[in-house]
Amino acid sequence: MTHTLPPGTRDPDARPLRPVDADRFRRALAVHAAGVVVITAQSEGTPVGLTATSFSSVSLNPPLVSFYVDRSSTTWPRLRAADHFAVNVLTADQAELARRFARKGIDRFAAPTRWRPGPLGAPLLLDVSAHLICLPYESIDVGDHILVVGLVTEAEVHEPGHPLIYQRGRFGRFLPQT
Ligand SMILES: Cc1cc2nc3c(=O)[nH]c(=O)nc-3n(C[C@H](O)[C@H](O)[C@H](O)COP(=O)(O)O)c2cc1C
Numbered sequence: 001m002t003h004t005l006p007p008g009t010r011d012p013d014a015r016p017l018r019p020v021d022a023d024r025f026r027r028a029l030a031v032h033a034a035g036v037v038v039i040t041a042q043s044e045g046t047p048v049g050l051t052a053t054s055f056s057s058v059s060l061n062p063p064l065v066s067f068y069v070d071r072s073s074t075t076w077p078r079l080r081a082a083d084h085f086a087v088n089v090l091t092a093d094q095a096e097l098a099r100r101f102a103r104k105g106i107d108r109f110a111a112p113t114r115w116r117p118g119p120l121g122a123p124l125l126l127d128v129s130a131h132l133i134c135l136p137y138e139s140i141d142v143g144d145h146i147l148v149v150g151l152v153t154e155a156e157v158h159e160p161g162h163p164l165i166y167q168r169g170r171f172g173r174f175l176p177q178t
Contacts (some may be wrong), residue, residue, distance in 0.1 A: 033167035036090045037065060037102045040115075040123045041082035047109045047123040048078040051101040053166050054145075055087060063152040064137060074104075076146065080139070085150060086122040087132040090164040095171035097125065098164060119154065129161030162167040 020028075050073065052054035058064035065087060067075045079085060090098055101108050109115060116124040124131050134150025141147075165172045 007022075025113050030168045033165050035169070035176075036094075036098050036164040036166050037067070038088040038097065038128075039069075039079065039085055040088060040125065041079050042087040042121040042123060043078040043082045043118070044137055046078070047073050047115070048082070049088075049101050050075045050079075051124065053100045058149060062137075064149055065132060065134060065152055066147060066149045068142070068147055071141075071144050071146060079148075080136075082122070082136075082155075083123040084120050084122055084133060086118055086124055087134060087150070088125040088128045088131075089132075089161070091127065091129050092162040092164050092173040093124055094128070094147065094164055097173060098166075129158055129159075129163060131156045 019025075034053035035055065036051060037055040038049050038051050039055075040047060042048075048116050050069070052067045054066075054068040054178070056066050058066045064140070067087075095111065102115060109123065115123045116126065118124040118131065118133060120133060122133065129164055131154075132152050133154040134148075134152050135174070137146070138149040139146050139150040140149075163174050
């Protein structure tokens with residue numbers, strides 16, 4: 001490809017483009033802080049859910065949100081089969097709940113998890129900052145993950161909503177600047 005670069009710009013062709021190594025990639029991404037949600041659904045009569053930090057807003061009109069799920073997730077096939085899902089935005093006090101919804105081989109909805117059925121049936125975790133009820137809008141294979149986009153049909157916000165944050169493998173709190 002021939003192109004003209006502005007003066008002082010590094011020529012991207014000067015070095016072969018190759019993926020960053022996995023360890024460096026993980027370390028760089030680990031410093032990025034993210035809020036924590038639990039995605040839940042009712043699938044064939046059974047509640048399912050998993051912890052995710054890949055949650056993001058996508059669009060205002062229509063109201064869309066997204067998250068990425070690992071292709072190897074055993075929760076995903078059951079989430080995909082559900083006709084809607086809920087996003088539970090966790091509070092700073094809910095790190096144990098986040099760990100629980102990332103753990104394999106347990107009933108994530110058994111006590112001490114506290115939840116209730118939502119308006120369309122998806123389980124809603126109690127004491128969270130917000131609930132979003134979503135209809136599946138799009139899911140796209142991207143690398144080793146699946147990008148899941150949901151159309152938000154209902155949103156409930158519970159004040160004051162101090163968020164749970166995840167960074168460098170640890171849970172923590174958000175400290176606003178005054
Ligand atoms: C803080 C945190 C964030 C996570 N974020 C994601 C995520 O965005 N996408 C994902 O697929 N898994 C994520 N996981 C992993 C899942 O919560 C869970 O461990 C995994 O789905 C378990 O596998 P299963 O689906 O086979 O039960 C996260 C785990 C933790 C602890």
